[in-house]
Amino acid sequence: MGDPALSRRGFLAASVAAGLGATALSGCGGDSDGGSSSGTTTIEWWNISTTQPAKTVWAALAKKFEADNPKVRIKIVQLENDAYKSKMTALTASGKLPDIFHTWGGGVLRQQVDAGLVEDLTDRTRTWADGLLPVAKEPYLLDGTAYGIPFDIGMIGFWYNKALFEKAGISTPPTTWNGFLDAVGKLKAAGVTPLALAGKEKWPGMYYWAYLAMRTAGVDALRKAGESKDFTGDGFVRAGRHLKELVDLQPFQKGFLGAAYSTPTGQAATVGNGKAAMELMGQWAPVVEADVGKGLGANLGFFPFPEVEGGNGKITEVFGGGGGHALRRGAPQAAVDFLEFFASRATDRELVRKTGVLPVVPAAESVLTDPNLKAVQARLKEATGFQLYLDQAYAPAVGQEVNDSVAALIAGSKSAEQVAQSITTTAKEEQ
Known part of the structure; x- marks a missing residue:
């Protein structure tokens, strides 16, 4: 999420600076079909990382994924927190969501799921998502079905x-x-x-x-x-x-x-x-x-x-709560591959080291150096139950x-x- 120093209601790391990211909204109204041209699949990725250092780090990760997957293009749409919520509400009403989109889980995600707009990720991610920190996955589990993959928890x-x-x-x-x-x-x-x-x-x-x-x-x-x-x-x-x-x-x-x-x-x-x-x-x-x-x-x-x-x-x-990514229903395999890349040990270590999030991949914990964050992480690992922020759960x-x-x-x-x-x-x- 955004800069922790700008934390506000119900969000872990908070409200991000106003305005759009580097990608303009023109042509990005959630109408990506994950289609391909000239053999290249374009994936539209909506997130709220409009502040530094996350904005630059996330853009670089998208470029790295493209380099590793030459037939995939990641089209980034970055929106400030409140603008993102407003736009996503309109897209949900229209019945079409972006290929990959930021989610906090809870009530809003359930509304999108109930409308039949979100991909069931349970089987498509099982081989690698099982290794993520259990408490971090809780906000995206609805009736035992996984509809999102975490990148942050707190x-x-x-x-x-x-x-x-x-x-x-x-x-x-x-x-x-x-x-x-x-x-x-x-x-x-x-x-x-x-x-x-x-x-x-x-x-x-x-x-x-x-x-x-x-x-x-x-x-x-x-x-x-x-x-x-x-x-x-x-x-x-x-x-x-x-x-x-x-x-x-x-x-x-x-x-x-x-x-x-x-x-x-x-x-x-x-x-x-x-x-x-x-x-x-x-x-x-x-x-x-x-x-x-x-x-x-x-x-x-x-x-x-x-x-x-x-x-x-x-x-x-x-x-508590955190941030995660969900996919629109029917999203192409390349979108699932990107989620796997984003939840990998190498990526999580980079996110922890450069943006200050807490690790969702246990193998990335070695990057944590701050004793305060280590204390929180220890409690999260020992957690026997989890309740999402009420203004996100409801x-x-x-x-x-x-x-x-x-x-x-x-x-x-x-x-x-x-x-x-x-x-x-x-x-x-x-x-």
């Missing part, structure tokens, strides 16, 4: 200041919710702001409710709720109540309701400048903390979201309602029961 967790933990007498990161609340109390008692939050942007607050829902109701309950359009179950209400427990401790920095994520006075900078002990954020957090603040260097640590006592979830179940309106309702709970204007009911109401309206 997770949300707590990034914390070891020095501030030591100041508060906290020797090890908490592993239970009660232990976490206790740590918050110890930090406050030591005169330390426990948590930084970008309340203005809403999506960072959603991470708390999502994880608490995973830990109380369970990952399977989130899937079932998405299908039944009913989030009023006891586990979801308890998730809101647990979040209210945290909010009542007043753990966030002064003015958090008006704070953005990546501004000089926002969430990331507050942690990066040592003014708060923790933030709940994705694997891009260290980059942003150092970009908009000073960064914590060796004082920065990472730990997973704690288990909730009596809940159905485990600490090894992760919340219909966009439902994901937005989760963000809005949770923000209202954090601000004190909605109860846990009202949050569950609001999300349910929106989900039913989407039917």
